[in-house]
Amino acid sequence: MPTRRPDPARCLPSAEAQASRFARQREADRAATAEDYVELIADLIREEKEARAVVIARRMGVSQATVTATVARLQRDGLVETQPYRGLFLTEAGQQMAAAARARHELLVRFLIALGLDAETAEQDAEGLEHHVSDKALAVFGKFLEGR
Amino acid sequence: MPTRRPDPARCLPSAEAQASRFARQREADRAATAEDYVELIADLIREEKEARAVVIARRMGVSQATVTATVARLQRDGLVETQPYRGLFLTEAGQQMAAAARARHELLVRFLIALGLDAETAEQDAEGLEHHVSDKALAVFGKFLEGR
DNA sequence: TGCAAATCTTAGCCTACACTAAGTTTTGGA
DNA sequence: TCCAAAACTTAGTGTAGGCTAAGATTTGCA
Ligand SMILES: [Mn+2]
Ligand SMILES: [Mn+2]
Ligand SMILES: [Mn+2]
Ligand SMILES: [Mn+2]
Numbered sequence: 001m002p003t004r005r006p007d008p009a010r011c012l013p014s015a016e017a018q019a020s021r022f023a024r025q026r027e028a029d030r031a032a033t034a035e036d037y038v039e040l041i042a043d044l045i046r047e048e049k050e051a052r053a054v055v056i057a058r059r060m061g062v063s064q065a066t067v068t069a070t071v072a073r074l075q076r077d078g079l080v081e082t083q084p085y086r087g088l089f090l091t092e093a094g095q096q097m098a099a100a101a102r103a104r105h106e107l108l109v110r111f112l113i114a115l116g117l118d119a120e121t122a123e124q125d126a127e128g129l130e131h132h133v134s135d136k137a138l139a140v141f142g143k144f145l146e147g148r
Numbered sequence: 149m150p151t152r153r154p155d156p157a158r159c160l161p162s163a164e165a166q167a168s169r170f171a172r173q174r175e176a177d178r179a180a181t182a183e184d185y186v187e188l189i190a191d192l193i194r195e196e197k198e199a200r201a202v203v204i205a206r207r208m209g210v211s212q213a214t215v216t217a218t219v220a221r222l223q224r225d226g227l228v229e230t231q232p233y234r235g236l237f238l239t240e241a242g243q244q245m246a247a248a249a250r251a252r253h254e255l256l257v258r259f260l261i262a263l264g265l266d267a268e269t270a271e272q273d274a275e276g277l278e279h280h281v282s283d284k285a286l287a288v289f290g291k292f293l294e295g296r
Numbered sequence: 297t298g299c300a301a302a303t304c305t306t307a308g309c310c311t312a313c314a315c316t317a318a319g320t321t322t323t324g325g326a
Numbered sequence: 327t328c329c330a331a332a333a334c335t336t337a338g339t340g341t342a343g344g345c346t347a348a349g350a351t352t353t354g355c356a
Contacts, residue, residue: 216336
């Protein structure tokens, strides 16, 4: 009987490796709200010329007070600038984050649809997956799309 | 010049549709910690006969105090039972959640690797993606795996 | 042009999930 | 057997991201 290597799927990773995966996850979680906001702000500016807090509240499904608080954090973090009653604006950093978020979002949606998922589910899933997919995985998805 | 339908990718979804996607996302986010804990607890029980809080702290990369607090919530939510100095146990509901989490996790890893991603990145990404992938998407991934 | 409605802010509250520091309890080995 | 180390809990703190209710400011239209 040959000594068989344990099935990797049935074998725990080292504590350190696992801990660092979870730590990276927590990182991504913390960044997710910022990404969704700047992506939405960029979309609104492109499609409707301005990004008003009311509209963001409506589209995020959240109260206006929550938007005020969240935007204050985004401003503190140098992603957004505000002029009350005049909408929100993205800083350079905010525009870069928005562009990256949009690219990830759209690639994911195209990938999921190419695999046979319906459009609405693809959009729904992409909204969450986009924050947890690595650049390496995105590259692999892109390659899949190219190869039909 | 034919009237052309707007490119869906360049067109905002309705406020209601978008809000409900984000709401679903927030749901998934809230469930993620519980899923990771019960999955880990199940793995530890299977691989090491018991799931001690210390070990969970080490593997989650988190303090023991954090584990105490989180486990209290899991217990409150009927997923886990505890006997101090004797490890953690899963309730029926906890076992079901763990099994589902494990299945999603493993399918995702196999899928990512099949697409050409390296194993470590696949594991890293799966740890986050697993909480945001719908059953429909998983079904599609499974089909892809079957078709080689 | 003036005021009602829309927009935005403030105040006060809550939960989840992190942390450190300082206990308490259990266990196992000399 | 007993005591030091390991395991666990408690207390106190902080931030993110939600909420409602109430107040302030601006806008637009009658
Ligand atoms: Mn998103
Ligand atoms: Mn998005
Ligand atoms: Mn996970
Ligand atoms: Mn997992």
